[in-house]
Amino acid sequence: MNDIAVIGFAQSSHSEALVPVFEQALQDAGLGRREVDFWCSGSSDYLAGRAFSFVSAVDAIGAVPPISESHVEMDAAWALYEAYLKILAGEAETAVVYGFGRGTAGDLNRVLALQTDPYTVAPLWPDAISLAALQARLALEAGLFTEQDMADVAGGDLAHPYTATPLREHDVAPVADGASAVVLAARDRATRSRERPAWITGIAHRVDRQGFGERDLTTVPSATAAAVDAGLGPDVDVAALHAPFTHQELLLRRALGLGGGVRYLPNTGNAMFSGGLSRIGAAAAEIRSGRARTAVAHATSGPLLQQNLVCTLGGLS
Structure with a gap:
């Protein structure tokens, strides 16, 4: 079984200028583009307003040499989960995970009504x-x-x-455009490339029921379950929570069982499809810089914290 670490991270407020983001993330990781075994992205064709928008994003990677590539139609934190499993299975040694979305292109708060229950809620356009x-x-x-x-x-x-x-x-977090990229590597490559990698010590995601009347909106059981499965313990120095609203951060703190000694990294905007991945990158940056020994990153997807991913990180492994 491979130990896997975050060794590079970059983000931008420009959702469609991916080449500079890739270059910064790879430079941060100490890797060349041809040293990447797997690429995985997270975005939304619906938000972009065109079919297969992620294919045009692949152009930023380059046509030569041929690549191994995949895509998830949601926040790129879930693309990181896929890349994590790819490396864990021994099918890759390095991976670049990236996400992008242009939330300011339309009325995002209205567009998001379409992710609610299509029969009982979405027709009301809340x-x-x-x-x-x-x-x-x-x-x-x-x-x-x-x-x-x-x-x-x-x-x-x-x-x-x-x-x-x-x-x-x-x-209310302001709607923002954005792109981010995280570089993952298995143990041997991580230790060769970086002096202090941010090791992923646990990662899991869970989902609650979609219907608002079918779950308690004042609790976040999927976040609690993901935290348990990711092995989140009481010893946490830093937390990076993906919460588009203030009250949701407070609900997540309770759901994850975070104590009063935790330092929370600020979240400055609601960048669709890269926001959750950026939280993982930001938490990893605290580990890699030596400002924290342990960290937890969180990503959410769906209406009102319906689906949640928890990633724990540490500086020593």
Whole structure:
């Protein structure tokens, strides 16, 4: 069984300029493009507005030499999971995982209604912020946290104007374009390329039911289950959570059992299909720089934290 590490990371606010992102990630990893055994991407043809949009993204890799490539129609954190299994199975020694999405091309909060239940919810066209506000209200009424807790996490104040009760402007991550890339390597290659790799000590993902009436929106059982399967323990220095709304970060902290001594990495925007992967890259960067011994990264997909991935990392293996 291979030990696998993150050895390179890069991100950009330009969703379709992938060549510089690849170059920066590979330079960070100390690898050449021809030394990559497997490429895996995460994006959405629907968001891009054209069929097989990921094929045009492959042009940024180069036509020669031929490559081994795959794609997932969701956040690239799940592409990283596929690449992780590829290396774990011994079918590759190195991999580049990348994600990209242009959320500002349309009304993202309205477009996201199409990922809800197609029979009972999607026909109502509920925007994502209004749905999140309902979830926040349920959590507040259940006493899981207060509006002051939300203000403390978001760095805002309670006097700020509302966007959708009880969410304020600073509770909603701005829609952003983005691309990111993470380089993975098996143990032998990782130790040759980098002095301090960020070892993946566990990774798992789980999904809850789609119907809003079929699950408790104030808990995140899929995140809790993924954390258990990833082996997340109490010794965590840094956490990078993928939460588009303030209250969702608070729900995730509870679901993952994170204590008060954890340092949380800020999430500055809601970059579709690269946001979750960037959280893994950011957590790994803390390990690789020596600023943390242990870290946990989280990615989410689907409405109201429906599907969650948890990745634990460490500096020593």
